[in-house]
Amino acid sequence: xxxxxxxxxxxxxxxxxxxxxxxxxxxxxxxxxxxxxxxxxxxxxxxxxxxxxxxxxxxxxxxxxxxxxxxxxxxxxxxxxxxxxxxxxxxxxxxxxxxxxxxxxxxxxxxxxxxxxxxxxxxxxxxxxxxxxxxxxxxxxxxxxxxxxxxxxxxxxxxxxxxxxxxxxxxxxxxxxxxxxxxxxxxxxxxxxxxxxxxxxxxxxxxxxxxxxxxxxxxxxxxxxxxxxxxxxxxxxxxxxxxxxxxxxxxxxxxxxxxxxxxxxxxxxxxxxxxxxxxxxxxxxxxxxxxxxxxxxxxxxxxxxxxxxxxxxxxxxxxxxxxxxxxxxxxxxxxxxxxxxxxxxxx
Amino acid sequence: xxxxxxxxxxxxxxxxxxxxxxxxxxxxxxxxxxxxxxxxxxxxxxxxxxxxxxxxxxxxxxxxxxxxxxxxxxxxxxxxxxxxxxxxxxxxxxxxxxxxxxxxxxxxxxxxxxxxxxxxxxxxxxxxxxxxxxxxxxxxxxxxxxxxxxxxxxxxxxxxxxxxxxxxxxxxxxxxxxxxxxxxxxxxxxxxxxxxxxxxxxxxxxxxxxxxxxxxxxxxxxxxxxxxxxxxxxxxxxxxxxxxxxxxxxxxxxxxxxxxxxxxxxxxxxxxxxxxxxxxxxxxxxxxxxxxxxxxxxxxxxxxxxxxxxxxxxxxxxxxxxxxxxxxxxxxxxxxxxxxxxxxxxxxxxxxxxxxxxxxxxxxxxxxxxxxxxxxxxxxxxxxxxxxxxxxxxx
Numbered sequence: 140x141x142x143x144x145x146x147x148x149x150x151x152x153x154x155x156x157x158x159x160x161x162x163x164x165x166x167x168x169x170x171x172x173x174x175x176x177x178x179x180x181x182x183x184x185x186x187x188x189x190x191x192x193x194x195x196x197x198x199x200x201x202x203x204x205x206x207x208x209x210x211x212x213x214x215x216x217x218x219x220x221x222x223x224x225x226x227x228x229x230x231x232x233x234x235x236x237x238x239x240x241x242x243x244x245x246x247x248x249x250x251x252x253x254x255x256x257x258x259x260x261x262x263x264x265x266x267x268x269x270x271x272x273x274x275x276x277x278x279x280x281x282x283x284x285x286x287x288x289x290x291x292x293x294x295x296x297x298x299x300x301x302x303x304x305x306x307x308x309x310x311x312x313x314x315x316x317x318x319x320x321x322x323x324x325x326x327x328x329x330x331x332x333x334x335x336x337x338x339x340x341x342x343x344x345x346x347x348x349x350x351x352x353x354x355x356x357x358x359x360x361x362x363x364x365x366x367x368x369x370x371x372x373x374x375x376x377x378x379x380x381x382x383x384x385x386x387x388x389x390x391x392x393x394x395x396x397x398x399x400x401x402x403x404x405x406x407x408x409x410x411x412x413x414x415x416x417x418x419x420x421x422x423x424x425x426x427x428x429x430x431x432x433x434x435x436x437x438x439x440x441x442x443x444x445x446x447x448x449x450x451x452x453x454x455x456x457x458x459x460x461x462x463x464x465x466x467x468x469x470x471x472x473x474x475x476x477x478x479x480x481x482x483x484x485x486x
Numbered sequence: 487x488x489x490x491x492x493x494x495x496x497x498x499x500x501x502x503x504x505x506x507x508x509x510x511x512x513x514x515x516x517x518x519x520x521x522x523x524x525x526x527x528x529x530x531x532x533x534x535x536x537x538x539x540x541x542x543x544x545x546x547x548x549x550x551x552x553x554x555x556x557x558x559x560x561x562x563x564x565x566x567x568x569x570x571x572x573x574x575x576x577x578x579x580x581x582x583x584x585x586x587x588x589x590x591x592x593x594x595x596x597x598x599x600x601x602x603x604x605x606x607x608x609x610x611x612x613x614x615x616x617x618x619x620x621x622x623x624x625x626x627x628x629x630x631x632x633x634x635x636x637x638x639x640x641x642x643x644x645x646x647x648x649x650x651x652x653x654x655x656x657x658x659x660x661x662x663x664x665x666x667x668x669x670x671x672x673x674x675x676x677x678x679x680x681x682x683x684x685x686x687x688x689x690x691x692x693x694x695x696x697x698x699x700x701x702x703x704x705x706x707x708x709x710x711x712x713x714x715x716x717x718x719x720x721x722x723x724x725x726x727x728x729x730x731x732x733x734x735x736x737x738x739x740x741x742x743x744x745x746x747x748x749x750x751x752x753x754x755x756x757x758x759x760x761x762x763x764x765x766x767x768x769x770x771x772x773x774x775x776x777x778x779x780x781x782x783x784x785x786x787x788x789x790x791x792x793x794x795x796x797x798x799x800x801x802x803x804x805x806x807x808x809x810x811x812x813x814x815x816x817x818x819x820x821x822x823x824x825x826x827x828x829x830x831x832x833x834x835x836x837x838x839x840x841x842x843x844x845x846x847x848x849x850x851x852x853x854x855x856x857x858x859x860x861x862x863x864x865x866x867x868x869x870x871x872x873x874x875x876x877x878x879x880x881x
Contacts, residue, residue: 150647153647154647154650154651154654157651158651158654158655161651162659162663165663165664165669165674166663168668168669168672168674169672170668170669170671170672171668171669174668309865309868309869309872310865312868313812313861313864313865313867313868314861314864314865315816315819315820315860315864317819317820317823317836317839317840317843317857318819318839318857318858318860318861321839321842321843321846321853321854321857322854322857324843324846324847325846325850325853325854328847329846329847329848329850330847330848331848331849331850332850339846339847420654420656423656424656424657424658424820427656427658428658428820428823431824432843439658442658442659442662443662443824446659446662446663446666447662449668454662457659458659461656461659462654462655462656465654465655465656466654469654
């Protein structure tokens, strides 16, 4: 088990390095940098001006070196100017004379956002907190209801309950967030239909989440993932219900609710666990759509802002966090699967 | 003229879809009549779910095809008529020209365009891109997944690592990185197209060569018949005037810039998942007796992969193909929703939903029709996949 986890962590780190390098290259392509130079300097810069601006601000070197500096594995660039030393780490430090040689992600320096005019680290932490609240409620709503639907449907395969619940889960998997969100907003918030049960934006939920302003975004994200988990649970439950030991329990005269709760559930829930963990990266997509749709200024909204406004350092920070979230959930699901499943754990 | 009542609107919309109804009836009648000779497709007509799914899917496919021929639609998808801005469904035109359809059946959008016609035209964009992009993703996934599963070892490790690398990207982040004008200007998506679109060529080349290797003359003829048109199509596809890749004089057709980028990124996102499925299937099937028999006969590895393993993996692959078209439709909608890739005035469903949502608290009618259209198409594909799965498990 130990060496398995160690190997998985090693692969994960390698993946994270490769992915961040790819994102770094794509965001630091010349047209992006040129656009950055023109928005930071002025729009009428000539090509030589742009090149000089980029050189002066440390965007000139080869890609690998810049990546190393950004990561904190190579010393930051420095340059002599008329008013003393200038450099990547000197700009970041409060006191230029005591600036460290290395400053990058590893040292905790995430760069400076050109859109929000703040440190990237601070923005990411704040927005991640807001999205954390959203994700928490999504999981609270999604996981129990999905498992319940799946178990109820898979308990008696082919029954009316099964047909109804399976249809429901197929419909939810066929409804992406931007469709269900639009339908919910139309039905529950607009003056045309007249129900007005909820609020159409979740902006006020950032300070004060209530049922009225927070339920629709949570529901929108959960519905899309719910159907998939429910179907996996149903398949797993249906398979367990045909197993020999369930038949034995039935022949012994154990009551049906007892069979389901005591004998079937425990084995039927191993497969959905992995599915739920692997669903988290998909939730990340849902979060971006729903935060844009409901104007909830969390992590996903920040991603759209950063990408839309060519905010290179912020986009890099956001990418690092999302890539790490995805990889961590994969790791947890792998380890959890091995841990939960005695057939794999022992062999 | 009076505005139409709800019932009249419904009847007129059903009437507008008349060619689609006729095509559906013909298709279903013919399929049910000959269902015993049609294999898996014929068996679909034994399951109610499968029939509903097929009905929904074919409804939108026919709608798309007829819309491309300018049937069904009542107005041009880009025509703006003054006085029709945000008008509710069934509003008559203020001063209709001769021969113009006198109503906006589902109302007008924020730029006074006909919502109904835009929704119908949007079907054509989806029907064009989604199945083809899924097909390409399958070619890439199969060409790489079969050897990874069959050989295993280091090849498998490297390819699986690359696939997991792409899968660990949040899709939207990937889209934002690939589909911005700045990246398009550097030609990155075009280079990716060069790599991704070569896989169908490799696939068909190897497929034919492994089969007819022992008959060189026949091999050459079949290869030439299949590969020459494909190579021509490939070169015209990747070659575009005035971009980084512009060397091929015989450019038969040009894919509009935005569409190619969207296409490439959708294929790129889907291919790793297909790779994983194919790899798993290949690892399972390579232990069967008929594979051992083929190995004893002395067949080459590619023959075994493409002519022994692949046909026996078709069941799960067909089911996944249907599901994946649905997923691709959702991805296309996502791209449109964020205004990436396709031009802003394009009538595809994602862009229309995005435009309509901004005024959603006052006007519902511009956003809801494309939303329900997308929902019903994806639902149809999921039901179809379910029906196919049930029927293919039965034998």
